[in-house]
Amino acid sequence: MPASLVVWILSALLIVGVLTQSWWEPRLEARGIPYRRWPWRWWLVGYPATALRIRSTWRRLAYLNGLSVSTSPDRRVIGRDLVVQGQALRPKPPRLSWPVPTNTGLTLRVLLHPGQTPAPYFAAVRAMEHAWRVHGVRVTSPRRGEVFIQVTALDPLTGEVPSARGPAHALLSADVGRIEDGEPWLIDLRRVPHWLVTGATQSGKSSLLAALVLALAPQPVALVGIDCKGGMELGLFGGRLSALAIDRKEAVGLLSRVVDEIRHRMSVCRAAGQRSIWDLPEDERPVPLVVIVDELAELYLTDGSRESKDEAEQCGTLLLRVAQLGAALGVHLVVAGQRVGSDIGPRVTALRAQLGGRVAHRAHDEASAEMTLGDINPDAVITAQNIAEDEQGVAVVAQGGRWTRARSRLVTTADAAQIGRTDPPANPFLTSPDPVTFEKGGMAA
Numbered sequence: 001m002p003a004s005l006v007v008w009i010l011s012a013l014l015i016v017g018v019l020t021q022s023w024w025e026p027r028l029e030a031r032g033i034p035y036r037r038w039p040w041r042w043w044l045v046g047y048p049a050t051a052l053r054i055r056s057t058w059r060r061l062a063y064l065n066g067l068s069v070s071t072s073p074d075r076r077v078i079g080r081d082l083v084v085q086g087q088a089l090r091p092k093p094p095r096l097s098w099p100v101p102t103n104t105g106l107t108l109r110v111l112l113h114p115g116q117t118p119a120p121y122f123a124a125v126r127a128m129e130h131a132w133r134v135h136g137v138r139v140t141s142p143r144r145g146e147v148f149i150q151v152t153a154l155d156p157l158t159g160e161v162p163s164a165r166g167p168a169h170a171l172l173s174a175d176v177g178r179i180e181d182g183e184p185w186l187i188d189l190r191r192v193p194h195w196l197v198t199g200a201t202q203s204g205k206s207s208l209l210a211a212l213v214l215a216l217a218p219q220p221v222a223l224v225g226i227d228c229k230g231g232m233e234l235g236l237f238g239g240r241l242s243a244l245a246i247d248r249k250e251a252v253g254l255l256s257r258v259v260d261e262i263r264h265r266m267s268v269c270r271a272a273g274q275r276s277i278w279d280l281p282e283d284e285r286p287v288p289l290v291v292i293v294d295e296l297a298e299l300y301l302t303d304g305s306r307e308s309k310d311e312a313e314q315c316g317t318l319l320l321r322v323a324q325l326g327a328a329l330g331v332h333l334v335v336a337g338q339r340v341g342s343d344i345g346p347r348v349t350a351l352r353a354q355l356g357g358r359v360a361h362r363a364h365d366e367a368s369a370e371m372t373l374g375d376i377n378p379d380a381v382i383t384a385q386n387i388a389e390d391e392q393g394v395a396v397v398a399q400g401g402r403w404t405r406a407r408s409r410l411v412t413t414a415d416a417a418q419i420g421r422t423d424p425p426a427n428p429f430l431t432s433p434d435p436v437t438f439e440k441g442g443m444a445a
């Protein structure tokens with residue numbers, strides 16, 4: 001069957017689908033199928049047009065980018081020992097599968113010719129984006145002999161991210177926004193225990209921390225804040241935080257308590273003969289503790305006095321200890337700052353090395369993006385540098401060598417205030433069994 005006929009049949013079926021919408025909508029809804037999230041414009045118009053464009057340009061695109069080969073090269077034998085070999089006149093493009101639509105674009109598979117590697121396909125990504133007029137193309141090779149092409153038609157990260165729907169996520173897994181393929185952006189602290197969030201001023205760091213608090217607030221998780229900008233950002237969450245430090249002196253006190261708590265949890269695990277709190281029976285397990293630090297550099301700023309240097313030194317050591325020891329004991333660290341390099345204070349690079357999850361918002365300079373993502377992937381650094389001024393909340397997220405673009409959900413002040421009126425879990429600190437109460441404008445005692 002010719003390709004265009006298939007497209008027309010599919011389009012006709014979709015039009016019939018739209019016309020009978022009132023019949024099937026309640027039926028799908030009853031079965032829990034999220035039909036409302038289907039972008040009809042893409043399915044009806046965008047997808048058939050893009051699929052046709054891909055099929056009609058594939059031969060030329062493959063030829064111009066060196067993806068085609070000829071099984072019978074144009075060879076002419078002259079005399080007994082001389083063979084002249086030229087470029088094939090009718091090169092054969094690699095076999096392309098039918099484009100399979102997704103909510104945000106489509107996917108394709110290509111069968112490699114024998115002797116080919118995926119490398120020229122990786123190099124042809126930009127050419128594919130232009131030839132097919134799409135927002136992005138990603139090429140991977142999950143199976144030998146095959147290349148998988150993911151096409152994103154329009155940038156799914158434009159516009160605000162709607163509030164989270166659907167079932168609640170697992171403990172310590174927070175839905176903070178949306179990733180590039182339209183799926184929820186999950187920060188899973190069980191999988192990657194500590195996170196680093198960077199970006200220029202007004203790039204969306206504090207908003208991401210707010211989205212994290214919003215997502216973790218319904219869970220039995222104790223949240224502890226360090227916000228040395230006078231508590232302006234994390235202070236909004238008031239009573240939901242188990243403790244809040246709003247200057248460095250308080251931060252030193254709070255971090256010391258967290259380190260004591262870690263030691264205590266260690267002795268609990270040792271006594272029970274377990275290697276982490278997750279191996280303890282559920283009723284004996286301490287409450288997970290998430291330490292959120294906004295504006296890290298404030299903790300390291302010194303005015304030259306001996307006292308401030310000592311405090312900065314202490315903060316560096318305590319944060320590093322929390323990161324090194326906390327993961328198995330249910331103590332997690334999420335740190336936000338403009339740049340996180342050796343120039344801001346002692347032991348910062350050692351701390352960075354412990355923070356396995358990375359989120360890079362728009363940066364002022366290449367070096368800052370490099371500090372966050374350079375040790376993960378050079379392409380991720382370039383993508384982070386391309387985030388525009390008006391794309392607040394858009395970031396490159398990297399964990400375990402993989403990366404993607406994402407956008408956080410914007411939390412309104414009203415939502416924050418509502419969370420602030422909820423109660424934190426009781427007794428998060430085993431070291432101080434009395435309920436920890438929040439005091440406005442200061443650290444809880």
Ligand SMILES: Nc1ncnc2c1ncn2[C@@H]1O[C@H](COP(=O)(O)OP(=O)(O)O)[C@@H](O)[C@H]1O
Pocket residue numbers: 160161199200201202203204205206207208392393394407408409410
């Ligand atoms: N995910 C987002 N979507 C839309 N706008 C955002 C988002 N995140 C941040 N913004 C906008 O950017 C502004 C600055 O964000 P903020 O988190 O305070 O930046 P930073 O802490 O990096 O200085 C916010 O006031 C908000 O208007």
Ligand SMILES: [Mg+2]
Pocket residue numbers: 205206207233294
């Ligand atoms: Mg901020």
